[in-house]
Amino acid sequence: MLRFKYLSAVMLLLGAVLPWNATAINQEGLASRFLAQKYSANIIESMLAKTLMEIKQGKTGDALDTVNQLIQTTPNFNLAYLIRGDLLASRARMLSGFGDTFVKDPRQVEDLKEEAEKRLESYLAKNKDHLQPNLLIQLDQSQRYAVVVDTSKSRLFLYAKQEDGQLKYISDYYVTIGKNGIDKKAQGDKRTPLGVYFAASKLNRPLPDMYGEGAYPLNYPNEIDVYEKRNGSGIWLHGTPTDTYSRPPRASDGCVVLSNPDLKTLHPILNRGNTPVIIANNVEWLVDTSGDVQAQQKQSLQAAIEAWRKDWISQDSDAYLSHYSPQFFYSDGDFKKWASYKRSIQLRKPKVDVGIDKLSMFTYPNAQKPMVVVNFEQDFRSASLQNRMKKRQYWINENNQWKIIYEGAA
Amino acid sequence: MHTIIIKSLLVITLGFSAWSFAVAGNTNAALKEINLLSEQGNQAAALEKVNTYLSANPKDAEALFMKGVILVEQGKRDDAIKAFVDLTEKYPNLPEPYNNLAVLYADQGQYDKARKALETAIKTHPSYATAHENLGDIYARLASEAYDKAFKLDTSNARAQGKLSLITDLFGGKAGAGKTTVAAKEPAKPVEMAKPTTTTKLAENKKPEVAKPEVTKPEPSKTTDTATNDEASLLNAVNAWAKAWSDQNVDQYLASYADSFKTPKGESRKSWEAMRRDRVSRPKSIAVEVNDPKVTIESADKAKVQFSQRYVANGKPQGTRKTLTMVKVGGNWLIEQEVAGR
Numbered sequence: 001m002l003r004f005k006y007l008s009a010v011m012l013l014l015g016a017v018l019p020w021n022a023t024a025i026n027q028e029g030l031a032s033r034f035l036a037q038k039y040s041a042n043i044i045e046s047m048l049a050k051t052l053m054e055i056k057q058g059k060t061g062d063a064l065d066t067v068n069q070l071i072q073t074t075p076n077f078n079l080a081y082l083i084r085g086d087l088l089a090s091r092a093r094m095l096s097g098f099g100d101t102f103v104k105d106p107r108q109v110e111d112l113k114e115e116a117e118k119r120l121e122s123y124l125a126k127n128k129d130h131l132q133p134n135l136l137i138q139l140d141q142s143q144r145y146a147v148v149v150d151t152s153k154s155r156l157f158l159y160a161k162q163e164d165g166q167l168k169y170i171s172d173y174y175v176t177i178g179k180n181g182i183d184k185k186a187q188g189d190k191r192t193p194l195g196v197y198f199a200a201s202k203l204n205r206p207l208p209d210m211y212g213e214g215a216y217p218l219n220y221p222n223e224i225d226v227y228e229k230r231n232g233s234g235i236w237l238h239g240t241p242t243d244t245y246s247r248p249p250r251a252s253d254g255c256v257v258l259s260n261p262d263l264k265t266l267h268p269i270l271n272r273g274n275t276p277v278i279i280a281n282n283v284e285w286l287v288d289t290s291g292d293v294q295a296q297q298k299q300s301l302q303a304a305i306e307a308w309r310k311d312w313i314s315q316d317s318d319a320y321l322s323h324y325s326p327q328f329f330y331s332d333g334d335f336k337k338w339a340s341y342k343r344s345i346q347l348r349k350p351k352v353d354v355g356i357d358k359l360s361m362f363t364y365p366n367a368q369k370p371m372v373v374v375n376f377e378q379d380f381r382s383a384s385l386q387n388r389m390k391k392r393q394y395w396i397n398e399n400n401q402w403k404i405i406y407e408g409a410a
Numbered sequence: 411m412h413t414i415i416i417k418s419l420l421v422i423t424l425g426f427s428a429w430s431f432a433v434a435g436n437t438n439a440a441l442k443e444i445n446l447l448s449e450q451g452n453q454a455a456a457l458e459k460v461n462t463y464l465s466a467n468p469k470d471a472e473a474l475f476m477k478g479v480i481l482v483e484q485g486k487r488d489d490a491i492k493a494f495v496d497l498t499e500k501y502p503n504l505p506e507p508y509n510n511l512a513v514l515y516a517d518q519g520q521y522d523k524a525r526k527a528l529e530t531a532i533k534t535h536p537s538y539a540t541a542h543e544n545l546g547d548i549y550a551r552l553a554s555e556a557y558d559k560a561f562k563l564d565t566s567n568a569r570a571q572g573k574l575s576l577i578t579d580l581f582g583g584k585a586g587a588g589k590t591t592v593a594a595k596e597p598a599k600p601v602e603m604a605k606p607t608t609t610t611k612l613a614e615n616k617k618p619e620v621a622k623p624e625v626t627k628p629e630p631s632k633t634t635d636t637a638t639n640d641e642a643s644l645l646n647a648v649n650a651w652a653k654a655w656s657d658q659n660v661d662q663y664l665a666s667y668a669d670s671f672k673t674p675k676g677e678s679r680k681s682w683e684a685m686r687r688d689r690v691s692r693p694k695s696i697a698v699e700v701n702d703p704k705v706t707i708e709s710a711d712k713a714k715v716q717f718s719q720r721y722v723a724n725g726k727p728q729g730t731r732k733t734l735t736m737v738k739v740g741g742n743w744l745i746e747q748e749v750a751g752r
Contacts (some may be wrong), residue, residue, distance in 0.1 A: 078560045085556035092550040093730060096685070101557040101674050108561050155591060243562070 013366050042123070044074050044245075044261075049123045052116070053085060063087055077245040078082070079112045079119075103372055111248030118154040118249050119174050133157070134284035136297055137167060139276070140360040145269045146276045147199070149175060149256055150283040151182045151192060154249040156258065157283075158266070173266075176247040176257035182281050184220070187232035189251050193220050194279050194374045196362045199237055201273035205376040212239025216270045218277060221231040224364070224371075224394060227329055237270065237277065247262060280365030301361060301372055301395060304402035309356055315349040318344060325403035355379035370397040375410055441472055448476070453484045471501050478510060487514055498530075505531035505538045512544055521552045543718060543729045550751040640713065641705045646737055647743035648715050651734075652698040660690050667736050668744035693723035711738035712746075719750075 047070040054063035064087045070080045089095060098116075099109035133148050139161050146167060148157045156175045159167040162299050175190040178184070184193035197218040207215055219389050220235035232254065239260040240247055246259045256279070258266070269275065286294065304323070311319040328335040356376045364371040374393045380386070392410035395402045426725035440463055447456035460477045467473060474497045481490035481672035492516050497507040508531035515524035528545040531538055559561075598644035647666070664683055673682040690696070712735070719732045 040660060078562070081556045082560035085553045087553075088549045088556060089553035092546045092553060093728070094689070099557075099560075101554070103557075103561050112560065 005080060020301050026117060042173075043173070044070065044077070045119055045123045046082065048083075048116070049120055051080075052120060053167060054088070055083075055098070060087055060090065071372050074245050076243050079115050079246070082109070082112050083116075111251065114249050115154075115174075115246065122153055122155050122172065122174065129280045130249070131169060132167060132286040133280070134277075134286045134294070135278060135280070135363040135365060136294055136301070136361055137276070137278070137363070138165065138298060138361040139167075140358040142358060143274065143276065143360060144272070145170075146362075147278070148282070148283060149177075149250075149277065149279045151177050151194070151279060152282045156256065158269070164408065168323070173258055173262040174246060176249060176251050178252050178254040181250060182279075184254055185230050188253075189232070192237060192252070192254050192279060193225065193230070194366045195220075195225065196364050197222060197235075197277045199270055199273075199275040199277050199278065201271045202267065203236075205330075209316055210241045211236075212241060213263040214239060214267070216275075218256075222270070223392065223408060227406070237263070276360070276362055278362060278365055283365070301374075301402055302359075304395065305356070305359070305374065305376075309354050313352060315352065317344045317405065320346070323402075323404055324407075325398060325405045328403075328405055328407075330406065331408055350382050350384075352380065352382040354381075364394070371405070373394065441476065444473075444476060444480075448480050448483060453480050457484065469500065471497065471504065474500070475504075475507060478507065482510070482514070490514060496618050503542060504532050505535040507574050509538075509541050509544060509620065512541075512548065516544075516548060516551065521548055521555065524548045525552060539729075543691055543731075546729050547731065547751065644705050644707075644713055644715055645703060647736065648700055648703065648717070648734060651745065652700045652719075654698055655690060656699045658691055658696055660687050660694075663690055666745055668739055668746045670737065670746050671744075672747045674748070695722075695724060697722040712736070713743070 002141035038400055047066055051063050051066040051070060054060070054066060064084070067080055069089060071077060071084060074080065086095060086098065086100060089100060098113050101109075103109060119406045135148070137146055137159070139146060144161050146159045146161075147153070148159065150157065154175055154177065155172050157171040157172045160170050162168050179190040182192050182194055184191040197220055199216040199218055202214045202216055215236040218235045218237065220233065221230050234255075236255045238255055238257055239255060242260075247257055251257070256277075308320070308323040312322065314320070316340075323341065324335055324338065328338060330338055332338075332341075356378060359374070359376040361375075362373045365375055372395045374395055374404055377388060378391045379388050390410040392406075392408060393404050394406040396405045397403075431665075440459075444456050444459045444463065447453075447459065457477065457480045460473055463473050464470065464477065473524070474493065478490050478493035478497065481487075481493055491511060494507040494511045497504065498511065501507070508527040512524040512527040515521070515527060525545065525548050528541045528548060531541040532545065535541070542646070558658040651663065651666040654660075654666060662717060664686065671679065673679060677685075701718045701720060703715055705713060705715050707713045715734045715736060717732055719730050721728045723728070730750045732751075733747075733749045734745050735749075736743045737746045738744075
């Protein structure tokens with residue numbers, strides 16, 4: 001059968017998309033993985049990868065079948081339509097590259113190409129053993145999941161706590177971040193903040209269609225953001241409009257956007273509320289041996305917190321205040337104000353007891369000095385006051401010593 | 411839109427001697443009369459006669475086919491589809507009914523169905539040129555649909571326009587003389603008997619001599635203002651362009667384009683030239699044929715030439731419809747715009 005095949009042109013399309021190691025991937029491995037993932041949340045990405053690999057192998061007919069299947073399971077997948085367009089167009093004319101059609105704004109083609117690159121890169125990366133982020137993460141008793149967003153990869157990683165408290169990789173999802181990238185500073189800058197945030201449960205009120213399956217607000221700006229004079233608000237995890245399966249890697253106003261099916265999958269987890277969401281750029285992954293470093297850090301920080309608690313109970317103001325950094329700040333002022341206030345109430349050394357439980361710890365990503373967000377429930381008892389409260393502290397490591405830089409109610 | 415609907419069934423019986431197909435040229439008198447009625451525009455009478463004929467010869471492929479074509483002429487698209495589907499069921503090896511089904515499906519915007527029909531036609535008759543040409547057109551339309559969806563473009567208008575122009579094409583024979591794309595009588599050739607397709611090469615003997623390797627401008631047209639002269643010099647210019655392309659004489663090829671040439675994607679002339687230089691010089695061999703040209707002179711110095719282009723690079727053939735918008739600059743016809751697939 002005579003067929004129009006213009007492989008060189010289609011290869012050109014692919015060359016622009018496939019990452020460096022794509023050819024090194026074992027094809028059989030890919031095929032079996034494709035089958036294995038048939039029922040997983042990432043079936044769509046496997047089909048996309050399969051399409052691109054088929055193009056790579058010159059099986060453009062198979063690639064067209066696969067992309068058609070993909071479109072059938074995932075209507076409104078713009079990237080899939082673009083690849084379908086290229087595959088069909090290659091039968092009618094020569095292609096000059098990926099997305100060979102005229103659009104007024106060439107950025108639109110670039111966006112989809114970038115999406116293909118990001119998705120494929122992440123898909124292929126799964127061949128490696130799965131990965132723990134090189135971040136100190138300890139969940140409290142009530143938390144069962146942690147979310148890590150790697151903005152450089154356009155990816156959200158989901159971890160679940162195991163019985164031993166260690167985190168286990170569950171799955172990962174493609175996300176869209178701010179149009180102008182990361183490091184949000186101001187309202188309207190269309191950037192995604194980097195930091196440790198907590199996602200509240202799903203917003204109950206009706207939302208415009210652009211939020212899709214729903215929205216889970218993050219507590220941006222957090223205490224450190226406010227201290228650093230970052231502003232803006234309404235940074236959420238949310239879905240896509242009903243007519244759009246996914247958006248390009250950089251397209252939001254700063255929110256982290258998931259596809260609606262992915263967000264739906266995550267709903268039972270996110271709707272528990274108080275989900276830690278660590279948004280980092282270029283997450284480092286733990287190499288096997290470096291786990292010890294994390295464990296040591298965790299131990300030393302836990303020891304520092306315990307020392308702080310004991311010095312508080314002792315009502316020895318000098319010892320107690322030695323746990324605070326000179327840069328310390330709180331809702332009412334700076335270290336000086338905090339010190340004089342604490343000294344005045346600790347003057348008569350009343351008998352107090354302080355208990356700490358539900359302790360969680362999260363490394364603050366991309367921070368200048370090592371910094372960890374610590375949350376716990378504090379049980380304070382004295383003759384005049386019995387108070388249980390949720391507390392948040394930011395601890396920084398200065399000259400190999402842990403110091404509190406912020407403390408307040410959470 | 412130049413999807414071609416076939417009006418004659420040119421069946422070559424491949425060892426189906428038991429089948430009594432009417433072979434073209436052998437059409438019996440009754441069918442010839444029906445065909446004549448239809449060509450004269452008397453579709454109602456033609457339909458009545460063909461129905462009568464079919465009640466006596468219910469399995470006559472040519473009569474069944476004729477009925478489908480008459481229904482198309484009457485604008486009864488759905489009935490025509492039924493007739494052609496019926497024919498493909500009775501004679502699955504005939505490519506023409508698939509081709510016409512494809513045209514009708516495409517007219518309804520059902521490009522995927524159209525594609526499948528054409529692919530079936532090509533499967534049985536790999537050298538069926540019309541189906542290839544139509545298929546290229548369908549792929550291009552499917553591609554453009556996919557691109558539109560990729561970028562969420564509102565295509566409702568474009569699609570409506572597409573339909574209109576298809577209708578014009580189908581009835582072009584009556585509506586506007588010279589614009590017709592109907593009735594290409596290209597026989598489908600089975601593989602075993604593959605012969606070169608009969609293509610009308612345009613004015614081959616009139617090709618201007620091109621001095622090599624120096625760049626020469628296409629032959630200036632004579633100063634007479636008659637349309638025929640213009641037509642001849644336009645065809646000469648197009649032929650010279652195709653020859654320069656085939657010879658991979660890049661300088662000569664690029665000299666066929668006017669300074670006012672509109673680059674396809676609005677890119678700079680320089681980057682377009684660089685791209686073309688690469689594309690034209692890279693293949694080991696190129697052969698470009700200009701078939702079936704139609705010249706529309708719009709003014710003394712502006713004209714359009716539409717044709718089907720057969721492009722073979724390194725042995726891989728590619729067919730496309732092409733429209734060149736030509737402008738007369740200093741007595742020479744040069745290309746101002748080059749549009750493929752229309």
